[in-house]
Each structure stands twice: as structure tokens, then as C-alpha cells.
Amino acid sequence: MVTAKFKNLRKCLKDWKRSLPNLAASIEKIKLVLHFLETLELLRDLSILEWNFRILVSEKLIALLKQQRTYWRQRGKARWVKEGDAATRYFHTHATIRHRNNKITSLNDELGNVYYGHEQKAAILWTTFKGRMGISEYSQMIFDLEQLIQPVGNLNNLEQSFTRE
Numbered sequence: 064m065v066t067a068k069f070k071n072l073r074k075c076l077k078d079w080k081r082s083l084p085n086l087a088a089s090i091e092k093i094k095l096v097l098h099f100l101e102t103l104e105l106l107r108d109l110s111i112l113e114w115n116f117r118i119l120v121s122e123k124l125i126a127l128l129k130q131q132r133t134y135w136r137q138r139g140k141a142r143w144v145k146e147g148d149a150a151t152r153y154f155h156t157h158a159t160i161r162h163r164n165n166k167i168t169s170l171n172d173e174l175g176n177v178y179y180g181h182e183q184k185a186a187i188l189w190t191t192f193k194g195r196m197g198i199s200e201y202s203q204m205i206f207d208l209e210q211l212i213q214p215v216g217n218l219n220n221l222e223q224s225f226t227r228e
Contacts, residue, residue, distance in 0.1 A: 086131055093124045 100117045103109065109117065142153065169179050170187045178184055 086127065086134065090124065090127050090131065093120055093127065096120055097124065
């Protein structure tokens with residue numbers, strides 16, 4: 064019963080998809096129209112109707128590009144859920160991209176000098192951190208830890224078994 068309904072739904076969705084215009088083809092056609100209008104504008108001034116038509120076509124292109132971006136984002140999420148972090152080429156490609164995005168390739172110091180070496184970047188980060196956090200005013204411990212923490216003698220009763228008492 065449920066299987067038959069899912070098969071029917073799948074068939075209906077395929078039919079519906081065939082009735083939709085191809086997104087990539089629509090984008091290419093609109094780009095072709097815009098190119099034609101730009102070429103026409105090079106030869107002569109556009110009339111008000113042509114100008115308004117170009118604005119409408121440009122807005123339609125922007126809407127289709129947003130729709131295409133949404134499509135690919137959703138498809139990427141679905142593929143990630145499906146393939147996940149299995150040792151696939153897809154996973155390794157994403158891991159490489161994340162590594163490149165998270166890597167600090169170079170840092171500039173206060174004078175504008177660019178440094179690429181690990182030790183140099185670490186030194187710049189350390190000096191910047193110390194400069195923002197400030198310097199501690201206290202060079203010695205204010206509290207007397209020996210007075211605060213008093214030793215407790217004869218801890219043998221901690222090893223005894225539990226009793227009712």
C-alpha cells in the first residue's frame with residue numbers, strides 16, 4: 064500500500080519535473096538576449112521599451128541565478144548526507160578545501176612587512192596577543208597557599224568499606 068503510493072508519487076514528480084523548463088537552458092537564453100541588447104546599445108541608443116525590457120530580463124536572470132545557487136546548495140547538502148565522511152573523493156575534496164580556507168598563509172606586522180614562515184607568524188600572533196591582553200601587574204603570589212590549603216592527616220579511613228553507620 065505505502066510502496067504503491069511512493070511509486071505513484073515518484074512517477075508524478077518525474078512528470079512534473081519534465082514540465083518545468085530547464086534552468087541552465089533558461090539562463091543561457093536570457094544571457095543571449097542580454098548580449099543582443101548590449102550589442103544593439105553599442106550601435107544605437109535603446110528606446111524606452113528596450114531599456115525597460117533589458118531591466119526586466121536582468122532581474123529575471125538574477126532570480127534564476129539565485130534559484131540555481133539554491134539548487135546546488137541543496138544538492139550538495141543531500142550528497143554530503145548520502146556520502147558523508149566515507150573515504151570518498153568527494154570527502155577528501157571538501158577536506159582539502161576546508162584546510163585551505165582555515166590556513167593562514169601570511170601575516171603582516173605593524174610595519175606592513177609580510178611573513179610566511181611558521182615561526183615568524185607565531186611570533187607576530189604572540190606579540191599581538193600580549194599587546195591586547197596587557198601585562199600582569201603582580202610578579203609574585205598574593206595568597207599564601209600553605210595557609211589556605213591545610214594538610215589533612217590519617218586518610219586511612221577513606222579506604223575502608225562502606226558500613227551501615
